[in-house]
Amino acid sequence: xxYPFIRPACPDHLTECWEALGLRYEAAKKANPKYKFYxxxxxxxxETRELxxxxxxxxxxxxxxxxxxxxxxxxxEHFRPKSRPEFHRLAYQWENLYPCxxxxxxxxxxxxxxxxxxxxAVGYAFEDYFIADYSTGEILPNPLAxxxxxxxxxxxIELYGLNIDVRKTIRKKELKHYLQRNPxxxxxxxxxxxxxxxxAS
Ligand SMILES: [Zn+2]
Numbered sequence: 087x088x089y090p091f092i093r094p095a096c097p098d099h100l101t102e103c104w105e106a107l108g109l110r111y112e113a114a115k116k117a118n119p120k121y122k123f124y125x126x127x128x129x130x131x132x133e134t135r136e137l138x139x140x141x142x143x144x145x146x147x148x149x150x151x152x153x154x155x156x157x158x159x160x161x162x163e164h165f166r167p168k169s170r171p172e173f174h175r176l177a178y179q180w181e182n183l184y185p186c187x188x189x190x191x192x193x194x195x196x197x198x199x200x201x202x203x204x205x206x207a208v209g210y211a212f213e214d215y216f217i218a219d220y221s222t223g224e225i226l227p228n229p230l231a232x233x234x235x236x237x238x239x240x241x242x243i244e245l246y247g248l249n250i251d252v253r254k255t256i257r258k259k260e261l262k263h264y265l266q267r268n269p270x271x272x273x274x275x276x277x278x279x280x281x282x283x284x285x286a287s
Pocket of ligand 1: 147
């Protein structure tokens with residue numbers, strides 16, 4: 087989450103099949119709660135994953151950790167968890183799928199809350215919800231934001247474990263590297279946690 091990106095239109099192959107696949111999954115789950123989810127052939131996993139990774143420039147959609155290919159199993163995350171009966175039919179929906187790092191996935195598990203922020207929401211801006219604390223490596227709810235926005239920021243930080251120790255450490259490291267970069271060769275997209283670096287330069 088955190089660093090805004092724009093979602094391209096749903097690819098044709100998915101427009102044609104996502105609803106039917108979701109209904110199929112919903113029915114199978116109802117018949118057998120132990121039914122195991124998988125990506126059907128018509129979903130074209132590899133192709134769909136490539137499109138989603140291009141959308142975020144291979145960053146995690148939630149924490150903005152970069153270079154997902156190298157650092158992670160490149161999981162696709164269901165924003166609205168497919169394990170919940172009310173979301174079964176969204177299991178293959180383009181708008182419900184995000185590139186996600188292993189850490190975000192294991193922090194969030196099957197949790198979901200309507201207050202959760204997502205970075206491709208229309209009008210989403212980091213500073214409307216968060217501030218960066220450069221001394222600790224944390225991100226915090228923006229004290230100047232509305233109460234509603236601050237509480238959404240809190241919820242999002244909590245559910246994705248955005249301030250767990252390892253992340254604070256990596257943000258500080260990333261900031262140090264960013265400040266030492268060669269401005270002619272390095273671009274922001276090469277770094278993790280871009281929202282954290284933007285105003286630090
Ligand atoms: Zn992540």
